[in-house]
Amino acid sequence: MPKLKFQSDHHKIFSRKAGSKPGMLFVPAEAFAPRYFLISFSEQHFEEAELPDYEQLINKVKTQPELRHWVDIRGYKDDTLMGKLASDFGLHALQLEDVLNDYQRPKVEETEGNNLFIVSRMLRWSDAQQNLNDVQLSIFTGPNYVLTLQSDYEDCLDSLRERIRVGKGIIRHRPTMYMAYAMLDVVLDYYFPVMAAISNLLDEEEQKIILVPSKKNLFTVLNLKSQLAKLRRIVWPERDKLNELLRMDEPLMPEEMKVYFRDAYDHVIQLIDLVDNHKEMTSSLVDLYTSTMGNRMNEIMKVLTMISTIFIPLSFIVGLYGMNFSHQNPETGKVYPFGMPELYQPYAYPILLVLMLLLVTLQVYFFYRKGWFRSM
Template identity: 65%
Template structure:
C-alpha cells in the first residue's frame, strides 16, 4: 500500500449523505485515477500486462477464453469505467456501491450462479505514526476470472503475483476459486507482521513507562488502544468471512478447496487471539503507568516528609527563641529570672547551634533505623 501523509482520521460512515438513493456511485474526491492490470494464465501459458484503457483490458480477456484471468483495477476516479464494469461482469449497483464506499466490514455474498462477492481488508503498520492503515480489497469471482478492485495503487499481493509469474505451486492448475483463496490467504498472512510490529511497540512503551513515564507516553498508550479496537473490528469479521466460505455448498466451493479455507480460518482465529492479547497488555500498560506515576509521587512525598520532619523541631526552637522577652524590667532594672536568661549566657549561640545539629543527626539515625532511606 502506498504511503500517504498522516492525516486526522475521519469516520466515512458518518460522512455518508443521508437519504441517498441505494446503489448511487458517489466517487470520493480523493479517489485515484483507475489503472488496469491483467494476468492471464493456465498450465501452458502466462501473460501479464497493464493496459491503458478498460476496453483494451476487456478485449485481452475475451481473446483468451481458455485461460484464467486476474483482472486487477486500482482506483475509482472514473465513474463511467465502473458502470461499464458493472455491465460487463453482471455486478449489482449495491455491490459496486459497497466497493466504492470502502469502509465496509469483511463479508462474502453468493450471487448469480455461485459467483462470489468478497470484501476483505489489507493492513499495514505505520512505524512513523504508530497507526494502522487499512485498504479495502473487493473480489468478484467468475467461471474463469477473479476481478479485484481497490482504491489504492499499492497492496500486499505482490508475493502472490510472483508465485503466478514463476509458476510455483498449483495456482495455475487450480480453478479461479483457489486464486480467490490465495488472495485472502496472503492478506491474512500480512496481519501477522502487523501484530509483531504492534508487539514491539508495546514493549517499547513498557520500557518508557518504567524508565520515564510522561503524559506523552500515556497518550501513545491510549492511541494504541484505539488502534487495537479498530484491528479487532477487522479481524472478527475476517473470521466470520472464512466461516461463511466453509459453510457454502460444494458447487460453489468444492470440498477439495475447503481444506485451504479451513487453514485460513485457523489463521483468523490466531489473529483474534493475538489482538485480544495485545489489548490486555495495553490495558496493563495503563495500570502500570498509573502505578509508576503514583510510586514516583510517593517517593517525592517521602523526601519532602523527611525534610519537613527535620526542620519542624528546628523551626520550633528558632520560633521559641525569637519571641524576644526582655531579661530585665525596663522600669526597675531587676533581672527577670524566667524571661530567657540563655540569651545572655556566654557561648549560648554556638551551644544552641550544636544542639540543633545533634538533633538533626538523631533524627537521621532514627529514619535510617526505620528503613526510610532504603529505596533511595
C-alpha cells in the same frame, strides 16, 4: 440489472448524504484515476500487462476464454467504469456501491451465476505515525476470472503476482477460486507483521514505564489500545466471513477448496487471540503506569516528609528564641523572673547550634534504624 446512476461527491464516501437511493454510486472527488492490470495464465501460458483503457482489457478477457484471468483495477475516478463492469461481469449495483463506499467490513456474498463477492481489508502499519492504515480489497470471482477492485495503487499482493509469474506452487493448476483464496491468504499474512510491530512497541513502552515513566508513554499506550480496537473490528468479521465460506456448498465452494479456507480460518483465530492478548496488555500497562507514578509520588512525599520532620523541631527552637523576651528591662533595669536569661549568655548561639545539630543527627539515626533510607 438495475440502471446505474452516478454522482460525484466532494466528501469522503462514508459522509455522503443520508437517505440516498440504494444503488446510487458516489464517485469520490479525491479518487485516483483507474489503472488497468491483467494477468492471464494457464498451466503452460502466462502473460501480464498494464493496459491503457478498459476496452482493451475486457477485449483480452473475452477473446481468451481458455485462460484464467486476474483483472486488477486500481482507482475509481471514472463515472463510466462501474457501469461497464456491471454490464460485462454481471455485477449488481448494490455490490458496486459497496466497492465505492470503501469502508465495508469484511464479508462474502453470493452473486449471479454461483459466483462470490468478497470484501477484505489490507493492513499497513506506519512506524512514523504509529497507526494502522487499512485499504479495502473487493474481489469478484467468475468461471475463468477473478476481478479485484481497490482505491489505491499500492497493495500487498506483489508476492502472489510473483508466484503466478514464475509458476511457483499450484496456483496455475487450480481453478479461479484457489486464486481468490490465495489473495485472502496473502492479505491475512500481512496482519502478522502488524501484530509484531504493535507487540514490539508494547514491550518498549513497558520497559520505559518501569524505568522512567512519562505522559508520553501513557499516550503511546492509549494510542496502541485504540489501534488494537480498530484491528479487532477488522479481524472478527474476517472470522465470520471465512466461517460462512466454509459452510457453503458446491458449486460455490468446492469440497477440495475447504481445506485451504480452514487453514485461513485457523490464522484468523490466531490473530484474534493475539489481538485480545495485546489489548489486555495495554490495559495492564495503563495500570502499571498509574501504579509506577503513584509509587514515585509516594517516594517524593516520603523524602519531603523526612525533610519536614527534621526541620519541624529546628523551626520550633528558632521560633521560640525569636520572641526575644528579655530577662531584664534595659530602661528601668528591672529583672523579670520568667524572661530569657540565656539570650545574653556569651556562648548561647554556638551552644544552640550544637544542640540543633545533635537533634538532627539523632533524627537521621532514628530514620536509618527504621530502614527508611534503604527503601528509597
